[in-house]
Amino acid sequence: MNIFLILSVLVLIAISIWQITKIFELSQAKKVNTQVADDDDNNLNGKLMFAFLIFIYGITIFSFWSYGDVLLPNSASEHGVDYDNLMWISFAIIFFVQTITQALLHYFSYKYRGEKGKKALFYADNDKLEMIWTIIPVITLAGLILYGLYTWTDIMTVEENDEALVVELYAQQFNWKARYAGEDGVLGDANVRFLQDFEGRNLVGIDATDPNGFDDVVVQELHLPVGREVIFKMRSQDVLHSAYMPHFRAQMNCVPGMITEFAFTPNKTTEEMRQDPDVTAKVNKINKIRVEKSKELVASGDMALDPYEFDFLLLCNKICGASHYNMQMKITVETEQEFEEWMNSQQTFAEVIQ
Amino acid sequence: MSTAAAVHTEEDHGHHHKETFVTKYIFSQDHKMISKQYLITGLFMGIIGIAMSLLFRLQLAWPEQPFGIFEVLLGKWAPDGVMDPNVYLALVTIHGTIMVFFVLTAGLSGTFSNLLIPLQIGARDMASGLLNMISFWLFFLSSVIMVMSLFVEAGPAAAGWTIYPPLSALPQAQPGSGTGMTLWLVSMAIFIASSLLGSLNYIVTVINLRTKGMSMTRLPLTIWAFFVTAIIGVVSFPVLLSAALLLIMDRSFGTSFFLSDIFIQGEVLHYQGGSPVLYEHLFWFLGHPEVYIVLLPALGITSEIIATNARKPIFGYRAMVASILAIAFLSTIVWGHHMFISGMNPFLGSVFTFTTLLIAIPSAVKAFNYITTLWKGNLQLNPAMLFSIGLVSTFITGGLTGIILGDSTLDINVHDTYFVVAHFHLVMGISALYGLFAGVYHWFPKMFGRMLNKNLGYVHFWVTAVCAYGVFFPMHFIGMAGLPRRYYTNTAFPYFDDLADINVLITVFALIAGAAQIVFLYNFIHSMFYGKKTVQNPWRSNTLEWTAPIEHFHGNWEGEIPYVHRWAYDYSKPGHEEDFVPQHIPLKKGEEELQH
Numbered sequence: 050m051n052i053f054l055i056l057s058v059l060v061l062i063a064i065s066i067w068q069i070t071k072i073f074e075l076s077q078a079k080k081v082n083t084q085v086a087d088d089d090d091n092n093l094n095g096k097l098m099f100a101f102l103i104f105i106y107g108i109t110i111f112s113f114w115s116y117g118d119v120l121l122p123n124s125a126s127e128h129g130v131d132y133d134n135l136m137w138i139s140f141a142i143i144f145f146v147q148t149i150t151q152a153l154l155h156y157f158s159y160k161y162r163g164e165k166g167k168k169a170l171f172y173a174d175n176d177k178l179e180m181i182w183t184i185i186p187v188i189t190l191a192g193l194i195l196y197g198l199y200t201w202t203d204i205m206t207v208e209e210n211d212e213a214l215v216v217e218l219y220a221q222q223f224n225w226k227a228r229y230a231g232e233d234g235v236l237g238d239a240n241v242r243f244l245q246d247f248e249g250r251n252l253v254g255i256d257a258t259d260p261n262g263f264d265d266v267v268v269q270e271l272h273l274p275v276g277r278e279v280i281f282k283m284r285s286q287d288v289l290h291s292a293y294m295p296h297f298r299a300q301m302n303c304v305p306g307m308i309t310e311f312a313f314t315p316n317k318t319t320e321e322m323r324q325d326p327d328v329t330a331k332v333n334k335i336n337k338i339r340v341e342k343s344k345e346l347v348a349s350g351d352m353a354l355d356p357y358e359f360d361f362l363l364l365c366n367k368i369c370g371a372s373h374y375n376m377q378m379k380i381t382v383e384t385e386q387e388f389e390e391w392m393n394s395q396q397t398f399a400e401v402i403q
Numbered sequence: 404m405s406t407a408a409a410v411h412t413e414e415d416h417g418h419h420h421k422e423t424f425v426t427k428y429i430f431s432q433d434h435k436m437i438s439k440q441y442l443i444t445g446l447f448m449g450i451i452g453i454a455m456s457l458l459f460r461l462q463l464a465w466p467e468q469p470f471g472i473f474e475v476l477l478g479k480w481a482p483d484g485v486m487d488p489n490v491y492l493a494l495v496t497i498h499g500t501i502m503v504f505f506v507l508t509a510g511l512s513g514t515f516s517n518l519l520i521p522l523q524i525g526a527r528d529m530a531s532g533l534l535n536m537i538s539f540w541l542f543f544l545s546s547v548i549m550v551m552s553l554f555v556e557a558g559p560a561a562a563g564w565t566i567y568p569p570l571s572a573l574p575q576a577q578p579g580s581g582t583g584m585t586l587w588l589v590s591m592a593i594f595i596a597s598s599l600l601g602s603l604n605y606i607v608t609v610i611n612l613r614t615k616g617m618s619m620t621r622l623p624l625t626i627w628a629f630f631v632t633a634i635i636g637v638v639s640f641p642v643l644l645s646a647a648l649l650l651i652m653d654r655s656f657g658t659s660f661f662l663s664d665i666f667i668q669g670e671v672l673h674y675q676g677g678s679p680v681l682y683e684h685l686f687w688f689l690g691h692p693e694v695y696i697v698l699l700p701a702l703g704i705t706s707e708i709i710a711t712n713a714r715k716p717i718f719g720y721r722a723m724v725a726s727i728l729a730i731a732f733l734s735t736i737v738w739g740h741h742m743f744i745s746g747m748n749p750f751l752g753s754v755f756t757f758t759t760l761l762i763a764i765p766s767a768v769k770a771f772n773y774i775t776t777l778w779k780g781n782l783q784l785n786p787a788m789l790f791s792i793g794l795v796s797t798f799i800t801g802g803l804t805g806i807i808l809g810d811s812t813l814d815i816n817v818h819d820t821y822f823v824v825a826h827f828h829l830v831m832g833i834s835a836l837y838g839l840f841a842g843v844y845h846w847f848p849k850m851f852g853r854m855l856n857k858n859l860g861y862v863h864f865w866v867t868a869v870c871a872y873g874v875f876f877p878m879h880f881i882g883m884a885g886l887p888r889r890y891y892t893n894t895a896f897p898y899f900d901d902l903a904d905i906n907v908l909i910t911v912f913a914l915i916a917g918a919a920q921i922v923f924l925y926n927f928i929h930s931m932f933y934g935k936k937t938v939q940n941p942w943r944s945n946t947l948e949w950t951a952p953i954e955h956f957h958g959n960w961e962g963e964i965p966y967v968h969r970w971a972y973d974y975s976k977p978g979h980e981e982d983f984v985p986q987h988i989p990l991k992k993g994e995e996e997l998q999h
Contacts, residue, residue, distance in 0.1 A: 084854035094784035119884040143803040157777040169975040170779035173716040197810040205749035241666035287667040288570040295885035306663030309746035357897040368889040375895035
């Protein structure tokens, strides 16, 4: 029945287009229609080309004006500043190029729109021009590359050191676990074949014969002390996942059979981040939306939504199956003291397997 | 058989045999018919691909909202009209697969390389009509298998068009990774065979069968583009085939190429020693050149259409050829930019950033050359020309964001977000698609002997152009906000609640864009039968295909094939009355061929 309706609608649309086209063409009885553009077509479309330039600029400005506030707030990690600087410089360059080239393209399409009797200029090449617009991109891109590579090496070089907090991020379908190295600062060996030991209490498959693992702490909520480098060692239990922590400008795939790593130093606590004006604005906006949505929900008999408070997020960013969209872990950045207090209230692996 | 660029005489006409309906329309070995077969199949697959995208865009704009259309089209996958998360992933997977391979590779290269290579270089047909026919029918078969995979009980492949293992290797990880994935792999293996056969034909034909006077430096840029594209294809598609075969072995024969240390559904699997990162390398070794296999033909078509419609030579022919070659070469050494945060050694990240930003240079040169071609032209703004100009516009916008993504540092925070989705849709989904449309509008008279309706063409272009930017420009913002791709919904994170409006805007534009394509389809089908009959050379173009008679027959030209005396871009050349001088017109006394 539904298929029949859909087909009928399509047939009616086709008939409408046919009739509208016919009417339009009949109403221009004076001209011969070769289906090749004539001066009138060139005039109209040339002007539309220029109008389209205005549209491109317009949608750019509109998007920034309407949606500028969804962009990520200031970063909460030390290297985040370098990341954001590189981003802004890159954007400045590409916006400059975009503005100029779109203008030339669409302006020329308008200015040189065809007219019977006009002749085009036979201008086939100019090696000097080609040289100029090859060299300038080369220099610009070389600069961007060098700056980018310097920052990349800086971010991606992870040196083992005693100061850093070593944390394992353990990804599985469809949740995260974190494992702290404990007092000895060394993570115990682990492998998926140990997961079934201890009646499922060995949540991340620690090898119980490795003494380094006894003081490891496995949790489902990540806490980080502010100002201290954290080195993440990442594992996956089953398929590819990706640990994405956008506020820290951090991301690294979690690969089964491999330990990947990423390090950063958080420099804002969750409390400080909640005070950031951009974050406050965003939270207010979200809560307004949630209030509206709650009205609808309550009206239809469901429960209202909880108000939202900002928290740092770890989310999965590599397609991993049905609940890929809901694989998250809360990250709390706090003072060293708060962190110690929280850590002391957690169970070590040795305690769990008692 | 005569050697390169030899004179073709009556004997080389090929056999005149009695044609039946089957040998003319179905198992045809004539390149013109095969090109039409590719086009129709590609358009049909495109309809499926676009329909899928509209379905998942509905889901994204109004998440978990019941839709009657879901129940109708998705049946058990949309209980009570709410889309199942697994089928959301299947839709995006098959959408991507169909669009990249079946529409933009086979539909674009298959159609126009087949139509234009023999006609523009002055050959009777492809080097091997038989291989050409087989290549189309393999493509058709792979399309059928891909569509069949949609009806498998546990669902089609759903691990993204990139189908990374272990997700794609283990049916326990995802229902679509069972039979659906097997069919996907079979379909793609056949597709690759089809593509390789086609590419071999194109390369051999361009090298061997050019008519007298058609030196490589007089080739139209379309032929350069198709030729180089075929070479890239031959180099890179076999690597995807190898990845697919190794994946089949991991899935069905217990090997561990890509798998190691996996615990799933309550058991430790036996695989030891493999790495998913190996798969990523193999996949992207094709995957990156693939996007240039998609783009280069579109760029070649644009060069041709802009020059013809601007009534001016394409600016910088040598630079355009050099940049095609540079892009082709560089495209084989940039694949790691898809893998910056895959866990591979960060040093590789540096290497690939370097090569990736290099590839921006020939792309930039092309864009500047297109713009300069327009300068002081006499622009005939036919629909094909509008799409070509639109291609340059979206190629610039999309290409520029590639500079952000190609920088390993910046990729850290935008990898696999909607920023990437916006980027590749602008360059492939819009730019390359515009190339396909431009080619259809421009060569429809050559293919079907009739003209497409230009007013409907204008409507098609302008609505699509506005919607294209409407869909993909705002998408950059949700990417920069941190929203990952391949998410069934963003309602699991209150943090993303403020992105809902943008998603609605994008979907509305997408629905309008979808509707605009109906105008094109109507125009295409109607004009095929009732369009205005074309004249010999409706666009007053220089290239050889317009010297062949309107009615198709084997062998393309009655009598001798035209000899070529000049390049393809003598438009508005001083000293000539007409504003175009086709390639087969001898030089006038005292006329110099342009040294370029």
